[in-house]
Amino acid sequence: MAGSKTLNQLPVGSAAVVRRVNAGGIMQRRLLDLGLVPGTRVEAVGRSPLGDPIAYNIRGAVIALRQEESSLVLVELES
């Protein structure tokens, strides 16, 4: 897949669709509970001054994720 990345690589202002969550265990469940289920459109909306965490719009709520979390989410960029 050409446009395939992990969520932390998504530039602020752009959107992608979740393909898979690769976390396992409790973290897997946590990310799913935040709405990151496959097929969900996610937009990177803002970066904190130090670049981590990054804020994402997930199903109508803005949620900040750390690199260690967002790097576990496989997404496909919107063309």
Place this chain on the structure above:
Amino acid sequence: MGLTYQSVGIPATREMFNVKVTDNRSVIALAGNPNTGKSTLFNALTGLRQHTGNWPGKTVLQSKGSFIYKGREYTVVDLPGTYSLLANSVEEQVARDFICFAKPDTTVVVVDATCLERNLNLVLQVMEITEKVIVCVNLIDEARRKKLNVDIQKLSELLGIPAVATAACTGEGLPQLLDLISQVVCGDLKPKPKLVHYSSELENAISKLEPKIKEVLGAELNSRWVALRLLEGDKTLIESLEKFYSQEMIKATREVLA
């Protein structure tokens, strides 16, 4: 077993949440995702009759208030906003423990009408713990403004629980909400939550565990829900059991796990 019940069947563990326990006072919990209007609704229901403090042993804010409706007194507890009840954070643990161990007479899950889908995850989680649940579709004015139409009747049918549309900041829908609350509390209205069915592998494991859990916990907690948590390896539930229940019960739960 080591549990002491009052004659009227109020859970003994309720007192451990700083909630005054009396015979004729019903307890209502407001649960929901962050920013869905729980506190606005809480204020609308209780007016100036409210207290704030901390949850016992936690730095999380606890708001309690009361109101009287049709001659009955209600205590309302505003739970912290969470996306889940899996106790991954202090807020989630507070919300989960209150629903499990204080056993509110009704839990009202406040959802955002403008992003219903994301909110329904928590509704399903609450429905897995307790049957006494009402879904309150708040921010209905915002939804209307965005030309979103929520079919409340259909939602109620699909979930198997009472549903009502509200705009907490204008008071729209509050009379209907109060009516549903009082009907669920007195048992005139019995929600029948439609639960999620999991894969046959998981369902088999659940049905193996459930009888053993029932032996240990009796009707204290929903055995299906406990089975799911044990299968998920949720250690925080055991910790909470230790806090709220007798030693013999914990030991027996550990034996089920082993």
